[in-house]
Structure formats: C-alpha cells, structure tokens
Amino acid sequence: QLQLQESGPGLVKPSETLSLTCTVSGGSISSSSYYWGWIRQPPGKGLEWIGSIYYSGSTYYNPSLKSRVTISVDTSKNQFSLKLSSVTAADTAVYYCARDVFASVTIDYWGQGTLVTVSS
Amino acid sequence: SSELTQDPAVSVALGQTVRITCQGDSLRSYYASWYQQKPGQAPVLVIYGKNNRPSGIPDRFSGSSSGNTASLTITGAQAEDEADYYCNSRDSSGNPHYVFGTGTKVTVL
Numbered sequence: 094q095l096q097l098q099e100s101g102p103g104l105v106k107p108s109e110t111l112s113l114t115c116t117v118s119g120g121s122i123s124s125s126s127y128y129w130g131w132i133r134q135p136p137g138k139g140l141e142w143i144g145s146i147y148y149s150g151s152t153y154y155n156p157s158l159k160s161r162v163t164i165s166v167d168t169s170k171n172q173f174s175l176k177l178s179s180v181t182a183a184d185t186a187v188y189y190c191a192r193d194v195f196a197s198v199t200i201d202y203w204g205q206g207t208l209v210t211v212s213s
Numbered sequence: 214s215s216e217l218t219q220d221p222a223v224s225v226a227l228g229q230t231v232r233i234t235c236q237g238d239s240l241r242s243y244y245a246s247w248y249q250q251k252p253g254q255a256p257v258l259v260i261y262g263k264n265n266r267p268s269g270i271p272d273r274f275s276g277s278s279s280g281n282t283a284s285l286t287i288t289g290a291q292a293e294d295e296a297d298y299y300c301n302s303r304d305s306s307g308n309p310h311y312v313f314g315t316g317t318k319v320t321v322l
Contacts, residue, residue: 130311140248140256140299142311153309189255195309198302199246199261206255 095120097190097204105184105211111177115190115204122171123148128193130200131164131175133186141186145193146173180211216304217245217314224320225290235283235300235314245283245300245314247276256299260285287319295321 101113115129122129130145144154146164154162163176177184188209192202217237225231235245244263248256258267260276273288283302287294300314 132313139316140301140313142301142313145311155310156308193311194261197246197261198243198311199258200248200256200301200311201258201261201267203255203257 095192095202097192097202099188099190099204099207101207101209103208103210105180105209106213107181107211108179111175111180111184111188111209111211113175113188113190113207113209115173115175117171117173117192122166122173123168126194126196128195129166129173130191130193132189132191132200132203133184134189134206135183135186143175143177143188145195182211185209185211216312217300217302219298219300219314219317221315222318222320224322225287226322227292228289230286230288231290231319233285233287233298233300233317233319235285236281237302237312237314238281238305239303239312240278240281240283243302244278245276245302247274247283247285248299248301249294250297250299251295259298290319290321292321295319 096118098116105111128145131143146152161178166173187206189206190204191200247260250256259274264276277284298317304310304312
C-alpha cells in the first residue's frame with residue numbers, strides 16, 4: 094500500500110523559506126505513470142494545488158505561487174520536497190503531499206498533512 | 214479565485230439521495246475528480262474519470278458530467294458520508310494546472 098509522509102518544521106518566521114519533504118513508501122517515485130505534488134489548505138478553508146514534479150525533475154506550478162515555489166525530487170531517497178520562499182501569515186496551512194495521476198487528471202494518494210504556521 | 218464553483222452546503226436525509234455539482238469552463242474538456250474530506254483528515258479520492266471509483270469506495274458514490282457541470286451523487290446516504298466534498302480538474306487556460314472547487318459541506322440528517 095502506497096504511503097506518503099510529510100516532514101519539516103511546523104513553525105516558520107515571516108519572510109523566511111518554508112521547507113517540507115515527502116517520503117514515499119510502498120512504491121517507487123521513479124514510476125513513469127505518476128507525478129508527485131503538493132497541495133495546501135489554510136485553516137477552515139479550501140484546497141489549493143501548489144505544484145507537481147515528475148521523477149525526471151520536470152515541474153509544473155500554480156501560476157499564483159510560481160515565483161516563490163520550488164519542488165525538487167531525490168529518487169535515491171524516494172523523496173520529493175517543497176520550498177516556498179518569502180512566506181507570510183497567508184501561507185499558514187496544512188500542507189499535503191500526494192500522488193498526481195497526470196494522465197487521469199486526478200490525485201489518488203495523499204499524505205496525512207502537516208500544519209505549518211507562519212509567525213514570529 | 215477558484216475556477217470551479219460548488220454550492221457551499223447541502224443536506225440529505227439518511228438513506229436518501231444527494232447530488233453535488235461542480236461548475237467550470239474546463240469541465241467541457243476534462244473530467245472532474247471528487248474528494249471526500251472529514252474533519253482533521255486528508256482528502257480521499259472517491260470518483261475520477263468518467264465514473265470510476267477507487268478500490269474500497271462504496272458503489273453508492275457515482276459521478277457524471279454534462280457540459281460545464283460535473284456531479285457527484287450519493288445514493289442512499291449514510292451517516293459516515295457527512296463530510297466536505299471537493300471537485301478538481303485542470304484549469305481553463307489550456308495549461309495542465311490543477312484547480313479545486315470551492316467545496317460542499319454535506320450534512321446527513
């Protein structure tokens with residue numbers, strides 16, 4: 094059974110960079126069938142897709158966040174990572190990593206999510 | 214702002230049928246996927262493609278699409294179906310970016 098687990102600091106200061114890692118187990122991140130993505134959800138609000146990456150390193154990002162987002166992949170560790178720069182309180186959210194079935198236009202496996210709070 | 218619009222809330226009597234809709238221009242070109250989210254939990258995929266259910270999803274969940282509107286139907290709603298439901302698909306720009314709907318809170322009475 095595929096599992097995804099987010100890890101990283103739960104508190105980030107304003108103007109700094111948020112960094113999270115997703116570890117994939119029960120399957121290979123190098124599968125040709127999938128992208129791997131990040132989605133966030135501010136407290137009490139809806140879901141927002143951040144971006145996705147292919148094992149080769151090819152990425153696509155939400156245009157509204159593109160200038161601040163970097164997603165990278167480490168196939169040797171079966172991990173992918175998110176960096177979001179110049180954070181503000183508006184970036185406070187639960188961040189989910191997930192498997193993106195690009196060809197089917199769907200996201201089929203999700204991590205449990207991790208709350209990141211932006212505060213001084 | 215979301216390019217996929219959902220009704221904020223609907224209610225359904227136990228055992229009855231409820232339909233949740235999702236509207237957006239991109240739905241003329243792409244199918245919607247539907248996710249169930251219970252409080253404090255990650256979303257769970259319930260419908261994708263034309264009308265596909267992942268393993269373990271009860272067959273009381275079904276999907277359909279017409280024009281710019283996608284629908285999720287719960288036939289014979291159970292108490293455990295009370296949750297937030299989100300649709301998602303590509304955006305309408307022609308790029309492969311995902312967008313999510315605004316979400317619908319389903320209350321089972």
